[in-house]
Amino acid sequence: MTRFSIATLFAALAFTQAANAAVLNEVNISTADAQQLATATVAACQAKGYNVSAAVVDRSGLLKAFARADNAGPHTIEASQAKAFTSASTRAPTLAIMENAQKNAGAANLTDIPGFLLLGGGVPVKAGDAVIGAIGVAGAPGGHLDAQCANETLAANVALFK
Secondary structure, X not given: OOHHHHHHHHHHHHHHHHHHHOOOOOOOOOHHHHHHHHHHHHHHHHHOOOOOEEEEEEOOOOEEXXXXXXXXXXXXXXXXXXXXXXXXXXOOOHHHHHHHHHHOXXXXXXXXXXXXXXXXXXXXXXXXXXXXEEEEEEOOOXXXXXXXXXXXXXXXOHHHHO
């Protein structure tokens, strides 16, 4: 091999390794699991007498599934999606984010982020320690009750994410 060929070979190998280093492997919630969670969350809230909407987003906050009780208010559609987006984006429950913002003046401007809704009812969906999506619930008489329905649904469906 000539010097030029060897140098070209090493350059090609270096470029290939750099390109491979830039590839990310991410885990995301499936559409089937997202739809199951949305439907189960609405049912969990209906069992308590709450007519809600439930949105499930993937790890990047994009809508994967949605369910709405027959008598859920129209405002619950966007609110559930915004709660899910906020939870997925921050990788935290929206109730905790809201409480932090109320106690910390420096966090109060989180409400200025487009799409964020600092009300209880957004809960991350995890596979192990990785956030793979989030559920957002809106329509119960309090965000803590929205979150309760989402948490109960996740507990009942824990086998999906092992």
